[in-house]
Amino acid sequence: LAGCTFNHHGAPIKVIFSTQPAPLGAFDVRIHAPGANTISAAFQMNGMDMGFNQYHMRPVENNLFAAQVTLPVCVSGRRDWTMTLNVDGSRYALPFRSY
Numbered sequence: 001l002a003g004c005t006f007n008h009h010g011a012p013i014k015v016i017f018s019t020q021p022a023p024l025g026a027f028d029v030r031i032h033a034p035g036a037n038t039i040s041a042a043f044q045m046n047g048m049d050m051g052f053n054q055y056h057m058r059p060v061e062n063n064l065f066a067a068q069v070t071l072p073v074c075v076s077g078r079r080d081w082t083m084t085l086n087v088d089g090s091r092y093a094l095p096f097r098s099y
Contacts, residue, residue, distance in 0.1 A: 004094055008087050011035055015085065021098040023073040031057055031065045033087060039065045040086045045078055071098060 003016040011034045018028035031039055039057040044050050050072050057065035071081065079099065085092045 006092060006094075008033065008036070008090060008092070013085075013087065015083075015094060017096075021071055021081070021096065023071045023098060026068050026070045028066055028068050029055070029057070029083075030060075031085070032063055033065060034063045036063070036065070036087050038086075038088055041067070041069065042084045042086075043069070043071055044082055044084065045074060045080060046082065048074065048076075048078070050074070 003014050005012050005014045007013070013036070014032040016030045018030070019025075021027055029041060033039060040054055041057065042054040053069075053072060055067040055069050057067045060066045079097050081096050081098060083094045083096065085094060
C-alpha cells in the first residue's frame with residue numbers, strides 16, 4: 001500500500017494500490033508516471049491461465065493514471081500475483097501478494 005517505485009527511461013514511476021488486493025474485490029490502481037502517454041496493466045499468476053484481464057489506465061490529472069481493477073479468483077487458493085505494467089510499450093513485471 002505504500003507504493004512501489006521504479007525507473008522508466010530515467011523517470012520515476014510509482015504504483016499505488018488503494019487497498020490490499022483480494023480476489024473479486026475491486027480496488028483502485030494509481031500510477032504516477034511523468035511523461036507517459038499510455039499505460040495498461042494485466043494480472044497473472046506464474047504457470048496459471050487467469051484469463052484476459054487487461055486494464056487500460058486513464059489519465060486523471062497531470063502525470064497520474066488510474067483504473068479500478070478486480071483480480072480473478074484462483075481455485076487453488078494461491079495469492080502470488082504479477083502485475084505486468086505496459087508503459088508506452090515498455091513492460092515491467094511487479095510481483096505482489098493478495099489476501
